[in-house]
Amino acid sequence: TKLILLDSLLQEKYEMIFSSPRIYSACTRVARGCRFNVRFFSENAPAITKVDLKNFPPERIRNFSIVAHVDHGKSTLADRILEIVGAIHASSDNKQVLDKLQVERERGITVKAQTVSVLYKYNGEDYILNLVDTPGHVDFSYEVTRSLRACQGVLLLVDANQGVQAQTVSNFYLAFANDLEIIPVINKIDLPNADPEAVREQLFTLFEIDPDRAMLISAKLGTGVKQLLDSVVQLIPPPPPAVREDDLQLFLFDSWFDRYKGAINLVQVKQGVLKNSDEITSCKNKKDYGIKSLGILTPEPCEVPSLYPGQVGYVICNMRSAKEAIIGDTFHLKDKPVAQLMEIEPAKPMLFAGFYPFNAGEYKALKEALEKLCINDNSVTVSDETSPALGYGWRLGFLGVLHMEVFSQRLEQEYDAEVLITAPSVPYQIVLKPTIAKKYGEEVLQISNPAEWKERIQVSEYREPIVNATIITPSEFLSSIMELCNLRRGEQISITNIDQTRLNMQYKFPLNEVATDFFDELKSRSSGYASFDYEDAGYRESDLVKLDILINGNQIQELSSIVHTSKARSRAKFMVGKLRDELPRQQFAIALQASVNGKILAREDLRALRKDVTAKCYGGDISRKMKLLKRQAEGKKRMKSIGNVQISKDTFVNILTNRK
Numbered sequence: 264t265k266l267i268l269l270d271s272l273l274q275e276k277y278e279m280i281f282s283s284p285r286i287y288s289a290c291t292r293v294a295r296g297c298r299f300n301v302r303f304f305s306e307n308a309p310a311i312t313k314v315d316l317k318n319f320p321p322e323r324i325r326n327f328s329i330v331a332h333v334d335h336g337k338s339t340l341a342d343r344i345l346e347i348v349g350a351i352h353a354s355s356d357n358k359q360v361l362d363k364l365q366v367e368r369e370r371g372i373t374v375k376a377q378t379v380s381v382l383y384k385y386n387g388e389d390y391i392l393n394l395v396d397t398p399g400h401v402d403f404s405y406e407v408t409r410s411l412r413a414c415q416g417v418l419l420l421v422d423a424n425q426g427v428q429a430q431t432v433s434n435f436y437l438a439f440a441n442d443l444e445i446i447p448v449i450n451k452i453d454l455p456n457a458d459p460e461a462v463r464e465q466l467f468t469l470f471e472i473d474p475d476r477a478m479l480i481s482a483k484l485g486t487g488v489k490q491l492l493d494s495v496v497q498l499i500p501p502p503p504p505a506v507r508e509d510d511l512q513l514f515l516f517d518s519w520f521d522r523y524k525g526a527i528n529l530v531q532v533k534q535g536v537l538k539n540s541d542e543i544t545s546c547k548n549k550k551d552y553g554i555k556s557l558g559i560l561t562p563e564p565c566e567v568p569s570l571y572p573g574q575v576g577y578v579i580c581n582m583r584s585a586k587e588a589i590i591g592d593t594f595h596l597k598d599k600p601v602a603q604l605m606e607i608e609p610a611k612p613m614l615f616a617g618f619y620p621f622n623a624g625e626y627k628a629l630k631e632a633l634e635k636l637c638i639n640d641n642s643v644t645v646s647d648e649t650s651p652a653l654g655y656g657w658r659l660g661f662l663g664v665l666h667m668e669v670f671s672q673r674l675e676q677e678y679d680a681e682v683l684i685t686a687p688s689v690p691y692q693i694v695l696k697p698t699i700a701k702k703y704g705e706e707v708l709q710i711s712n713p714a715e716w717k718e719r720i721q722v723s724e725y726r727e728p729i730v731n732a733t734i735i736t737p738s739e740f741l742s743s744i745m746e747l748c749n750l751r752r753g754e755q756i757s758i759t760n761i762d763q764t765r766l767n768m769q770y771k772f773p774l775n776e777v778a779t780d781f782f783d784e785l786k787s788r789s790s791g792y793a794s795f796d797y798e799d800a801g802y803r804e805s806d807l808v809k810l811d812i813l814i815n816g817n818q819i820q821e822l823s824s825i826v827h828t829s830k831a832r833s834r835a836k837f838m839v840g841k842l843r844d845e846l847p848r849q850q851f852a853i854a855l856q857a858s859v860n861g862k863i864l865a866r867e868d869l870r871a872l873r874k875d876v877t878a879k880c881y882g883g884d885i886s887r888k889m890k891l892l893k894r895q896a897e898g899k900k901r902m903k904s905i906g907n908v909q910i911s912k913d914t915f916v917n918i919l920t921n922r923k
Contacts, residue, residue: 311382312567314389316567317569321504321505322501322504325390325499326415326499326502326573327393328416329395329418330399330417330420330434330438331419331421331422331430333430334399334422335422335428336451336483338373339482339483340480340488341396344381344392344492345379345381347383347492348381348382350562359373360562361373361377361379366673372399372400373396374398374400374403374406374669376397376406376410377395380393380575385496392492392495397410400430402661403666405610405641405662407437409517411441415502416446418446419434419447421449422451423462424457426458428794429733429734429796433733435469435470446495448491449463452479462477465762469767478490502531505532505572505573507535507572510596511594511596512535512601513533513537513593514593515528516531518588518639524556524579525581526587526588526638528579529575530570530578532576536569537554537557537569537570537576537578540554543578545593545594546592546600546603548587552581552594553580554580555579555580557578558576610642613663613689614662614663614689616659616667616685617650618683619682623655625681626654629680636673636678640670642661642666646658660690661687664779667684671684687778688713688825689728689775689778690711691807692709692725692726693708693726694707694725694726695723713823714823724804725805726803726804727807728773729772729800729803730771730772730774730798730799731797732753732797733795734748734768734769735767736766736792737764738766743789744785752773752776752827753770756769772797773805773827777797782795805827807827807828808831809823809825811823811857813855814842814853824838835857835858836864839867840867842855848869853868
């Protein structure tokens with residue numbers, strides 16, 4: 264009786280439940296005690312693999328994504344949806360079903376958007392739901408961008424306990440810009456501190472969303488998820504109408520690499536019919552491909568003979584290179600060209616780092632691993648790079664530090680590749696003087712490596728990248744966060760109240776100030792409650808310098824960095840101090856220096872290893888001891904003039920990765 268009452272109340276009387284704390288608390292206790300009983304699922308639900316796709320009407324197809332901030336329950340909601348439609352069995356082991364990567368399960372976050380096609384019965388009719396589970400971290404926003412291009416609607420998920428966060432704001436405006444139907448969903452209503460009414464107020468204040476439109480669910484318990492799927496069918500429009508007799512038009516919006524099957528492309532059929540024996544041509548590279556296999560993800564791959572307008576499926580063809588899978592590409596039947604559907608702008612790297620093999624013999628294997636992994640992550644850019652100390656390697660561009668860490672972890676886990684990663688840096692612009700610009704053929708150079716730096720005599724202007732940042736935080740941490748923003752050269756744009764306890768802070772930052780450790784510092788100062796998101800805002804003129812590191816007067820190019828003049832001295836002290844701790848002592852003294860334009864900003868001396876040459880003297884005149892010490896000093900001076908300091912690769916690793 265309690266379960267029936269709870270179900271009825273949640274379906275019909277959301278407002279009454281949550282207007283009374285006593286009723287809400289009672290419902291929560293009942294739901295917790297009967298966790299699996301309140302999930303709606305049917306093991307006898309019809310499988311999508313048994314449906315006649317050829318005669319399935321396109322108007323009963325729904326394409327949508329789940330978007331949210333990190334840890335707001337996207338993957339959990341996807342698990343409950345799969346249980347309800349019968350795609351998986353209801354079990355307590357159903358956690359992160361769509362998160363298939365080892366790094367995703369270890370870190371508890373989604374880093375790769377995953378698509379699944381399921382069958383849902385509504386009012387006696389079958390509907391195909393093509394669901395995309397997207398990442399929530401800002402470093403993987405490109406996954407969200409390309410996924411939304413294949414959808415007609417989104418579920419905007421918000422935590423009932425944490426409320427609207429920075430990435431929630433970003434995802435809303437991204438969906439709004441793509442003219443998608445937005446269904447607001449408040450999740451985790453079963454938590455003791457959940458406050459769905461406050462979240463509704465935040466959604467209205469920030470996005471002018473009618474509070475009555477926000478649906479209340481608990482993805483963990485399954486409460487309200489069936490009603491959410493009904494709303495998906497009712498509110499999200501079907502794909503644009505298309506004619507099967509028209510020429511084939513495919514839209515490529517995802518791809519990944521399988522070591523046995525090669526490149527696998529995820530496509531949406533815009534018009535025409537795609538058959539297993541067809542030959543298709545890319546609009547981008549003009550190459551022809553023979554279809555080897557077609558299928559849909561249920562979530563496991565399931566082969567089908569054909570795909571029809573509005574349907575989403577995977578294509579395996581004879582793509583020989585990972586670079587041939589271009590996100591946003593349009594495919595058509597061979598010798599039957601069609602217009603390009605749309606353009607998806609390539610991801611713009613916000614952070615660059617050098618990747619080098621630990622051993623020179625592993626170069627070829629690492630190169631192949633990079634090529635295969637880059638087809639799984641199209642937001643990474645790769646270019647060749649060499650270093651006198653580290654050998655041959657690559658310069659990789661990422662969307663952030665977490666993106667870089669996850670990419671390197673996947674290299675290690677999926678391809679057993681060990682890499683040395685240099686200190687990350689952001690891209691800068693150098694405006695050359697007219698006489699120098701003629702030599703390079705362009706006036707503005709974009710660099711990401713300090714080795715490409717140009718001296719001031721050749722340059723009329725230095726520019727650094729700027730980002731517009733959003734910080735959402737409880738009001739009690741305002742002063743501490745403002746202090747942090749000022750230390751990072753932030754410029755305040757606005758501070759507004761979301762509700763009585765939370766603030767929306769808009770700042771403009773230099774990218775190099777927030778790209779590495781800003782998020783960790785922000786979490787520390789706000790006890791983990793503040794959230795952070797940023798977007799590119801172009802470049803602006805800045806007073807930048809190149810910080811050189813010298814060991815006994817010899818410049819070490821791999822340790823050079825580009826810094827703002829206000830941070831040059833503190834960075835110089837940090838680097839020479841790090842070198843002093845990491846370098847082994849030699850038979851002669853070593854001078855460690857940091858300089859800018861020839862001026863020494865910081866210095867540390869590494870004392871020489873010294874043998875006690877006077878140990879054999881037992882008494883006698885002091886002149887005998889002085890003679891031995893003088894001879895030792897002359898030998899060390901001669902050794903210093905001809906000796907070289909050899910820096911081991913392990914030392915480079917410790918210095919560049921800030922590890923001890």
